[in-house]
Amino acid sequence: MGDFFKSRLFFVSLAVVIIASTLPLYVSGYVLGLLTVAYYFGVFAMSWDLLFGFAGEVNFGPTFLIGVGAYTAGILNNQYGWSVYLCIVLGALAAVVAGFVLALPALRVRGPYFGLTTLVAVLMLQNFIVVFADLTGGEIGLTIPDVISIDAGVNYWIALGFMTISAIILYGLSQSPIGLVLQASGQDPIQAGALGFNIVKHKLAAFVVSAFFSGLSGALLVFYFGTASVGTVVDIAVGVQVIVAAVLGGRRTVLGAALGAIFLIVAGEFLRPTGELATFIVSTVALLVILFFPNGFLGAALSHGARS
Amino acid sequence: MLAFQILIDGFAISALYALGATGFTLIFGVSGVLNLSHGAIMVLAAVAAWAAASVLHVDTYTGALIGVAVALVAAFATYFAVVQPIQKSTRIPNEEKEIFVLTGTLLWGIMIQELIAYFFTNNAKTVLPIIEGVIDILGVRTPRNEIFTAVVCCLVIALLWLMVNRTRTGKAVLAASMNPRGVTLLGLELGSIYVVVWAIYGILAGIAGVLLGMFLGVSSYSVGPLTASAFSIVVLGGLGSVSGSLIAAFVVGYLETLTAYLISPAYRTIPALLLLVAVMYVRPQGLLGRR
Numbered sequence: 001m002g003d004f005f006k007s008r009l010f011f012v013s014l015a016v017v018i019i020a021s022t023l024p025l026y027v028s029g030y031v032l033g034l035l036t037v038a039y040y041f042g043v044f045a046m047s048w049d050l051l052f053g054f055a056g057e058v059n060f061g062p063t064f065l066i067g068v069g070a071y072t073a074g075i076l077n078n079q080y081g082w083s084v085y086l087c088i089v090l091g092a093l094a095a096v097v098a099g100f101v102l103a104l105p106a107l108r109v110r111g112p113y114f115g116l117t118t119l120v121a122v123l124m125l126q127n128f129i130v131v132f133a134d135l136t137g138g139e140i141g142l143t144i145p146d147v148i149s150i151d152a153g154v155n156y157w158i159a160l161g162f163m164t165i166s167a168i169i170l171y172g173l174s175q176s177p178i179g180l181v182l183q184a185s186g187q188d189p190i191q192a193g194a195l196g197f198n199i200v201k202h203k204l205a206a207f208v209v210s211a212f213f214s215g216l217s218g219a220l221l222v223f224y225f226g227t228a229s230v231g232t233v234v235d236i237a238v239g240v241q242v243i244v245a246a247v248l249g250g251r252r253t254v255l256g257a258a259l260g261a262i263f264l265i266v267a268g269e270f271l272r273p274t275g276e277l278a279t280f281i282v283s284t285v286a287l288l289v290i291l292f293f294p295n296g297f298l299g300a301a302l303s304h305g306a307r308s
Numbered sequence: 309m310l311a312f313q314i315l316i317d318g319f320a321i322s323a324l325y326a327l328g329a330t331g332f333t334l335i336f337g338v339s340g341v342l343n344l345s346h347g348a349i350m351v352l353a354a355v356a357a358w359a360a361a362s363v364l365h366v367d368t369y370t371g372a373l374i375g376v377a378v379a380l381v382a383a384f385a386t387y388f389a390v391v392q393p394i395q396k397s398t399r400i401p402n403e404e405k406e407i408f409v410l411t412g413t414l415l416w417g418i419m420i421q422e423l424i425a426y427f428f429t430n431n432a433k434t435v436l437p438i439i440e441g442v443i444d445i446l447g448v449r450t451p452r453n454e455i456f457t458a459v460v461c462c463l464v465i466a467l468l469w470l471m472v473n474r475t476r477t478g479k480a481v482l483a484a485s486m487n488p489r490g491v492t493l494l495g496l497e498l499g500s501i502y503v504v505v506w507a508i509y510g511i512l513a514g515i516a517g518v519l520l521g522m523f524l525g526v527s528s529y530s531v532g533p534l535t536a537s538a539f540s541i542v543v544l545g546g547l548g549s550v551s552g553s554l555i556a557a558f559v560v561g562y563l564e565t566l567t568a569y570l571i572s573p574a575y576r577t578i579p580a581l582l583l584l585v586a587v588m589y590v591r592p593q594g595l596l597g598r599r
Contacts, residue, residue, distance in 0.1 A: 052407070056403075058407050058410065105585070105588065105589045108589070108592060109588060109592040113543060113547075113588065113592050113593075115410070116539060116540065116543045116584075116588070117585070117588050119536065119539070120540065120581055120584055120585055120588075123536065123577070123581055124578070124581050124582075124585075127575075127577065127578050127581070130574070131574065131575065131578075187403060236532055236536070237532070240414060240418070243411060243414075244411065244414075244415065247407075247408075247411050251404075276422065276425055276426045277422070277426055279418065279422045280418075280419055280422035280423060280426065283415045283416075283418040283419045283422065284415075284419055286415050287390070287412060287415040287416060287419070290394075290408060290411060290412055290415070291390075291393050291394065291397075291412065294397065294399050294400045294408065295399070
């Protein structure tokens with residue numbers, strides 16, 4: 001960790017955060033709104049990267065954790081009118097519980113089987129939301145009476161602050177001894193186990209941390225949108241976007257995942273004039289990056305920096 | 309009456325699921341690739357058949373053939389443009405190739421889906437059936453097309469079985485799924501076996517896609533659910549086990565039909581998903597999978 005504060009990455013990140021925090025002074029509300037969503041997405045992608053890049057587990061259902069957090073917070077606010085912050089905390093806790101319940105059976109299996117279990121979890125959540133439409137708003141979506149703030153600048157700062165704090169915690173965790181054990185158990189579980197590390201416990205912890213941040217971010221996102229719907233926080237397409245963001249930014253870098261997410265959201269917006277081709281172009285770029293720069297944006301930048 | 313209805317409809321659906329999942333499981337069994345662009349290739353075949361019939365005004369047989377041919381080309385494109393570069397890449401560590409293939413094919417599938425949506429809109433398309441009309445089986449009015457679908461699916465699967473077990477090429481494919489290194493030691497080119505498998509896959513996915521287009525209709529929205537259902541059927545049956553996925557296809561097909569008729573179409577997929585979770589918990593390798 002000590003080296004990190006002297007590294008170039010630290011100063012670059014610090015500079016980026018400082019510049020980003022001054023944005024509300026001179027850019028329009030439209031740009032701020034876009035970046036607010038992108039920052040929450042960044043947290044989704046970073047939590048996913050902790051699980052994939054370090055624990056080596058492909059979670060196809062990041063939106064299960066996100067959705068549980070988002071909908072729990074939304075329903076509590078909608079049904080009981082509890083305060084926004086209480087709902088957000090409870091949403092994050094619900095995501096942790098959901099992550100725990102999902103991880104227990106899922107961690108018994110590996111590779112594609114783990115991926116499928118998490119995918120099925122998303123499909124079940126989606127069905128659940130549609131079936132219990134009275135409570136969840138079904139396919140139309142859930143209206144949430146309260147919002148965190150109506151000021152674009154405040155929302156932006158909350159999102160930026162939240163992303164920065166999450167990034168510090170997740171990055172710190174990934175560089176800590178726990179992160180190293182996770183990485184070892186992802187690459188060679190048998191050897192890591194033989195060295196006396198409790199792999200299941202570490203992976204479970206990674207899953208719970210990932211769930212906490214996903215759920216928290218999901219809950220914050222619905223209070224920003226003022227609505228929760230399957231299309232924005234649960235759909236598999238959203239999960240795919242999270243995965244693509246993390247791989248695009250550079251897996252096993254945590255910070256790169258946030259970069260990838262911001263790129264995806266902003267690029268999607270820039271390409272809006274191309275209409276329906278926007279998604280096509282973004283996926284093509286992502287595929288090319290995966291084929292030719294498998295380490296992603298940050299991975300390529302870091303290895304270049306190391307060489308020069 | 310209702311029982312017969314469920315029996316017949318369930319059979320047609322299951323046979324179609326089986327055909328769709330067979331190619332998917334074959335690829336995984338032989339080359340360890342989970343092709344997440346599967347749904348996109350199936351939809352592409354159906355849309356090509358539909359476009360050939362409605363834009364080029366060819367007859368339904370030619371339309372269906374064009375659909376299958378397009379799927380074959382798409383399968384080769386998937387292999388040569390996405391899967392092979394990842395497998396051969398020196399910059400991707402071996403233990404991570406699986407996730408790269410998954411992400412790569414997923415993106416590839418999205419690209420195909422978006423192109424279909426761009427050129428042919430998101431609207432649902434129904435391919436004109438080869439055989440029209442309705443027939444009465446034991447008091448159940450059944451479209452002839454439904455019977456045709458079931459018959460073709462069973463025939464194609466039977467042909468595949470014959471090919472794998474009775475021809476030289478098929479036996480090489482089977483051997484490659486059991487022990488790739490052994491096959492290379494016997495002097496067979498593993499690369500050309502993969503090409504054969506992808507060709508078989510393309511034809512199977514094409515036929516399944518065109519039949520699906522005739523039977524239920526497709527739209528670019530069906531891409532995700534199609535991939536997901538093939539994936540779950542294959543995992544339920546045991547990854548790489550063709551007979552396992554056939555059994556799983558019928559279990560899922562009948563379970564969905566039963567739920568749709570007896571409970572409510574809204575709950576259609578839920579029991580199958582619950583079953584999948586239960587199987588994963590008790591027997592993670594699937595019904596007939598080996599570890």
